[in-house]
Amino acid sequence: MEYPPCVEINPEGDPRHSVIWLHGLGADGNDFVPLLPELRIPADRRVRFVFPNAPMLPVTVNNGYVMPAWYDIYAMDLMAKIDVKGILRSAxxxxxxxxxxxxxxxASGNILLAGFSQGGVIALAAALRTDKPLAxxxxxxxxxxxxxxxxxxxxxxxxxxxGRMDDVVPWQAAMNARRRLEEMGHDxxxxxxxMAHSLCAEEVADMREWMLEVLG
Structure with missing residues (x-):
């Protein structure tokens, strides 16, 4: 499987932290680059942002149309049949x-993983399949x-x-993930x-606050 090169935004000076941020289905590594000015991460944190690009895959739910995808989606019901092999490959x-x-x-403890939609599945799967320290x-x-x-x-x-009005990833699917993560004892x-299947200003503000905390 060929994964295209990543998009990178580097700080001035040697990076102390890295954020690896995965896009959603059909997008690409440039998708979240415009968000960086809104996050206003101070330059002295010296954060490198790495935005991977998903491989081009035929997506079953889209009649086999080839598009950037971290794994296949078999049906509109995301929980009906899961491309576990594809998820683990991208993880x-x-x-x-x-x-x-x-x-x-x-240092791995200074690396933050992030992902939206499909990318979030991969970020979680990878983080929960390694014993390396992560931010x-x-x-x-x-x-x-x-x-x-x-x-x-x-x-x-x-x-x-x-988002409470997400019509792509159902609310119940998010709650199931929340429950599973809490059961495993994660912070x-x-x-x-x-909002729907997107980001909003309030979320970006909350993300910024949390990122500044975990990136020390």
């Missing part, structure tokens, strides 16, 4: 990106299928946010907003 790819950041001088995970408008095997033995700091910061 393993994300783990290699963590290793690359470590090789480039960023945390931002799981945005996403879910965590029970069929995906994870190891909850390492306690993670997780920012989970969802979960839950946020809900009057």
């Amino acid at each position: 393993d790819y994300l783990l290699t990106l963590i290793d690359q950041e470590v090789e480039r001088g960023v 945390g995970v931002m799981a945005l408008s996403t879910y965590l299928p029970r069929a995906v095997p994870v190891d909850g033995s390492v306690r993670r700091r997780i920012f989970q946010a969802h 979960l910061s839950w946020h809900e907003y009057d």
Whole structure:
């Protein structure tokens, strides 16, 4: 499986922290770059932002149309049948990106994973399948299928946010993920907003506050 090169936004000076941020279905690595000025992360935190690009895959629910996708979606009911193999493949790819950041001088405990929708599934799956220290995970408008095997033995700091009017990832799917993460004992910061499958200004403000805390 070929994963295209990542989009990178580097700070002045050597990075002390890295944020690896995965886009959703049909988007690309540039999707969240315009958000960075709104987050207003101080320059002295020296954060490198890495935005991976998903591979081009035929997506079953879209009549086999080839598009950027971290894994296949078989049906509109996201929980009906899960592409576990595809999810684990992309989660393993994300783990290699963590290793690359470590090789480039960023301690794994200073690496924050983030993902929107499909990207959030991969961020959670990767974080819960490694024992490496991590700064945390931002799981945005996403879910965590029970069929995906994870190891909850390492306690993670997780920012989970969802829109009450999300018509793509159902509210119940988000609540199921929340319940599973809490049952595993993770440090979960839950946020809900009057929005659809998107971001809103209030969420961005909450994300900024949480990121500044976990990025020290």
